Amino acid sequence: MRITPLIVPLLIAIMLYAGVTLPLPGDVNASVVYADDDDDDDDDDDDRVQPARRERPAVNTRPAARPQPAARPRPPHAAPPVSRFEPREILAIDAPADVLNRVRALGFAVGSTVSLRQLNLRVTRLRTPADQSAPRALQVLQRRVSQGDFVLNHVYRIAAAPCPKNRCYGSTLIGWTASTPCGQGLHIGMVDTAVNPHSPALRGRQIVTRSFADEERASSAVHGTAVAALLVGAPDSGFPGLLPDAALYAADTFIGAGANLRTNALLLGKGLDWLLEQQASVVNVSLTGPDNRLLHEVIKRLSARNIVVIAAAGNGGPSAPPAFPAAYPEAIAVTAVDQLLRSYRLANRGEYVTVAAPGVRIWTPGPRGGQYSNGTSFATPYVTAAVALLRHQQSHLTPAQLTQQLQGNARDLGAPGKDPVFGWGLLQSPARCDGSG
Numbered sequence: 001m002r003i004t005p006l007i008v009p010l011l012i013a014i015m016l017y018a019g020v021t022l023p024l025p026g027d028v029n030a031s032v033v034y035a036d037d038d039d040d041d042d043d044d045d046d047d048r049v050q051p052a053r054r055e056r057p058a059v060n061t062r063p064a065a066r067p068q069p070a071a072r073p074r075p076p077h078a079a080p081p082v083s084r085f086e087p088r089e090i091l092a093i094d095a096p097a098d099v100l101n102r103v104r105a106l107g108f109a110v111g112s113t114v115s116l117r118q119l120n121l122r123v124t125r126l127r128t129p130a131d132q133s134a135p136r137a138l139q140v141l142q143r144r145v146s147q148g149d150f151v152l153n154h155v156y157r158i159a160a161a162p163c164p165k166n167r168c169y170g171s172t173l174i175g176w177t178a179s180t181p182c183g184q185g186l187h188i189g190m191v192d193t194a195v196n197p198h199s200p201a202l203r204g205r206q207i208v209t210r211s212f213a214d215e216e217r218a219s220s221a222v223h224g225t226a227v228a229a230l231l232v233g234a235p236d237s238g239f240p241g242l243l244p245d246a247a248l249y250a251a252d253t254f255i256g257a258g259a260n261l262r263t264n265a266l267l268l269g270k271g272l273d274w275l276l277e278q279q280a281s282v283v284n285v286s287l288t289g290p291d292n293r294l295l296h297e298v299i300k301r302l303s304a305r306n307i308v309v310i311a312a313a314g315n316g317g318p319s320a321p322p323a324f325p326a327a328y329p330e331a332i333a334v335t336a337v338d339q340l341l342r343s344y345r346l347a348n349r350g351e352y353v354t355v356a357a358p359g360v361r362i363w364t365p366g367p368r369g370g371q372y373s374n375g376t377s378f379a380t381p382y383v384t385a386a387v388a389l390l391r392h393q394q395s396h397l398t399p400a401q402l403t404q405q406l407q408g409n410a411r412d413l414g415a416p417g418k419d420p421v422f423g424w425g426l427l428q429s430p431a432r433c434d435g436s437g
Contacts, residue, residue: 199221316348
């Protein structure tokens with residue numbers, strides 16, 4: 001079949017009308033390029049770089065391709081935990097002898113009993129049979145020993161991430177003003193990793209530390225020292241704390257190292273029991289993990305003794321489930337914002353969030369001097385300091401009344417009233433911190 005010269009341009013016009021493009025010499029498909037996500041929260045990760053337009057010779061010009069929708073950036077995800085519970089371990093709460101005998105008959109090894117004297121709790125460690133995982137063993141005990149109270153020994157991790165750029169603004173953002181001395185007479189508690197009292201940020205501070213690991217071996221001190229410095233850092237150290245003259249009781253409840261650095265429900269219970277003995281009026285808990293009945297019982301008993309627990313809301317991302325102990329109704333849950341009052345992009349959201357505080361680009365001590373850090377871990381000490389100041393000035397207030405004070409003082413952010421992103425809004429300093437507290 002012979003094709004006349006008029007047919008060729010006609011076919012080309014039909015193909016172009018239908019959206020079919022013809023290959024051109026040297027034509028390469030350009031791809032969209034995204035800037036590396038370096039955890040800098042100053043632009044909500046809107047770091048997309050548009051591809052450069054390729055210049056084509058005039059002889060190869062053709063109609064522009066239909067615009068394609070920009071690729072949506074992938075939502076950030078926090079690294080999954082190494083383990084959600086201690087392997088092959090079950091905890092028995094207040095178990096009498098007959099219950100432990102039935103447990104032994106089922107092939108479990110009954111270990112030591114930890115007495116949390118201040119909380120009036122006894123916790124016995126059980127070793128599961130070799131052929132049973134901890135969740136399976138828990139099901140067996142709940143079914144075969146119904147009169148017992150058994151829980152997994154859940155694992156909890158610090159709620160922090162490194163921050164690369166310079167921004168130090170927290171005290172100013174919440175209107176915190178102080179004179180020397182500030183925090184005198186206050187007793188603050190914290191459960192965290194180890195604290196290095198010899199750090200330049202903490203020299204001369206009133207710090208009592210204790211390790212609750214089985215070998216009493218101190219854990220990594222990076223996270224705990226950073227949190228302690230935010231609370232009581234020396235004013236002239238380059239890391240000024242909010243309450244530099246307060247007494248800090250630091251319970252090191254962590255074990256392991258590196259990616260396996262963790263604490264668990266029993267270690268947290270031991271640390272919190274010790275803090276009650278030290279008469280800490282408020283407790284900073286910059287760590288997160290799953291719901292656990294033993295941990296909840298401990299938090300409830302602390303609240304009943306008028307001890308306020310301030311906890312990090314978590315860094316799992318906007319769609320993450322609630323993080324504990326922050327999500328317990330007896331705790332004050334703290335989320336993080338940056339200097340522009342934007343929510344930290346990895347912060348958990350939910351109705352349990354109580355209040356927001358600075359938690360992005362916070363200047364803290366680090367292994368090589370100072371570093372900037374992100375996370376609800378670092379927002380929590382701001383609220384702990386504010387609650388400690390309120391408690392010192394109005395010692396009669398209950399934990400619920402202190403929460404109401406935070407609510408009344410907060411600067412509303414986001415949707416009017418309480419919302420799942422900011423809670424009641426940005427923390428505001430309750431008063432000037434001076435020699436009286």
